[in-house]
Amino acid sequence: MTGPAVAAVRRAVRAFLDAVEAPPELCVAVSGGADSLALAEAAAYVGHHRGHVVRALVVDHGLQEGSAKVAADAAAAAKALGADEAEVRRVDVTGPGGPEAAARKARYRALAGHGLVLLGHTLDDQAETVLLGLGRGSGPRSVAGMRPHDPPWGRPLLAVGRATTRAACAELGVEPWDDPHNAESRFTRVRLRTEVLPLLEDVLNGGVAAALARTAAQLREDNEALDTVADTIFTRAxxxxxxxxxxxxxxxxxxxxxxxxxxxxxxxxxxxxxxxxxxxxxxxxxxxxxxxxxxxxxxxxxxxxxxxxxxxxxxxxxx
The missing domain is CATH 3.30.465 (Uridine Diphospho-n-acetylenolpyruvylglucosamine Reductase; domain 3)
Known part of the structure; x- marks a missing residue:
């Protein structure tokens, strides 16, 4: 019998695929963490019922000792959860902007080239993104956060909390990998996750992550309306x-x-x-x-x- 957390992740994936025109092959970015493993299982379960082939893509950044084994284990876990294929891609992390930005750029380059790649970003990730945009004063586009469908990227779990993906892995009997970088306070996102958001949740009596995600969704709608008007003016001008x-x-x-x-x-x-x-x-x-x-x-x-x-x-x- 399917547990409630697994069912919640599968519903989110099903709702996402109902809203987009998905290609025959669904690719899922898998790190070995709880978010991506829960997503891989749901994508395989829902995708197979719809006739899709599901391919897991694992990026080995090579930034930590033993990263090759972590990547191989993630690929094996994805296949055990139902993915038809699993592929490890090794990248070199170089470039400006610090290790976080360089790793992100290298990862997206390695994942590109497919019609649809599902990413395991959750409600909590969206809240962190909104806070980063607010703190940097980067305007409504940043505060609007991540789009659920920004081809070729798909983010089915933006309304699903990180606690749910962890619970889903527990229900599936899967032990997710915890990236040590996620505990290093030198990274801005880690401090937002471990210090800022818990404080806001305490001061504002909970529900902050969901409220930030709702704000992002409202801003995306406003941005789309203004961009439509701007497109008309652009042509006239x-x-x-x-x-x-x-x-x-x-x-x-x-x-x-x-x-x-x-x-x-x-x-x-x-x-x-x-x-x-x-x-x-x-x-x-x-x-x-x-x-x-x-x-x-x-x-x-x-x-x-x-x-x-x-x-x-x-x-x-x-x-």
């Missing part, structure tokens, strides 16, 4: 090759900056910050004949004859 200031100027700032963000990203501006976006917006809303705005990648946004354009600069600023 001229598109990627340049924007008509006369079309942009009367629009509310929230819509105008969304148009500018889409335009700048389409113009190959990377690492776009809120400060960059507001400076470019000033060329529309607070035009006083000022010069252009320097942007990452040796680019400059300028206003010329009533239009905005992005031009390349031969050298970086200050050289």
């Amino acid at each position: 001229g598109g990627p090759d340049g924007l008509d200031v006369g079309v942009l100027a009367p629009e509310p700032a929230a819509v105008r900056r969304r148009v500018l963000r889409r335009w700048l990203l389409a113009s190959d501006v990377r690492e776009l910050t809120d400060a960059h976006l507001r400076a470019v917006d000033a060329l529309v809303a607070r035009w006083r004949g000022q010069g252009g705005v320097w942007l990452p990648g040796n680019l400059e946004a300028r206003r010329c004859r009533g239009r905005l354009c992005v031009v390349s600069q031969p050298t970086t600023r200050g050289e």
Whole structure:
């Protein structure tokens, strides 16, 4: 007989697959932790009833001694829980942004290339993401958290708590692997998980993680509505090759900056910050004949004859 936690995880996966157009093969990212193992079992159970082939993808970051065995054990556990295939992919973790960011980028690169990859992010992960966005002041897109379906990524468990995935593993008789990094307070997410969220739960009498997740969902709906309006304005204003200031100027700032963000990203501006976006917006809303705005990648946004354009600069600023 299926226990309540296993049933809850399976319901979440079933609801997710009901809402998307899933390909014949379902891929599941498996770390060996409770969240991914519970997800792998539910994906296999629900997927097989729907005629899907289920493949477990295990990423070995090589950051800890014995990581190859941990990865092999995770693959074996996924197969024992019903996955048709299990594959280990070794990656090199390098690059800027600290070990957390570098490992995340390497992991996503290794998992890419499939039509749908299910990730084990839970309600608690969503709450941590929202708090990170709030703390960094990164705007509504960050505070809106992770999307349940952001192709090729699927997150069926965003309404399921971490306690439920652990209980599901216990019901299945599976011993999940606990990543030692999840206990290291030098990582921001670990401190949010072990210090900040428990304190908020205590001060606000519980329900904080669920409340943060609801806030994220509401913001995603608002963002989608504003983005739809911004898409229409973007087309009216001229598109990627340049924007008509006369079309942009009367629009509310929230819509105008969304148009500018889409335009700048389409113009190959990377690492776009809120400060960059507001400076470019000033060329529309607070035009006083000022010069252009320097942007990452040796680019400059300028206003010329009533239009905005992005031009390349031969050298970086200050050289």
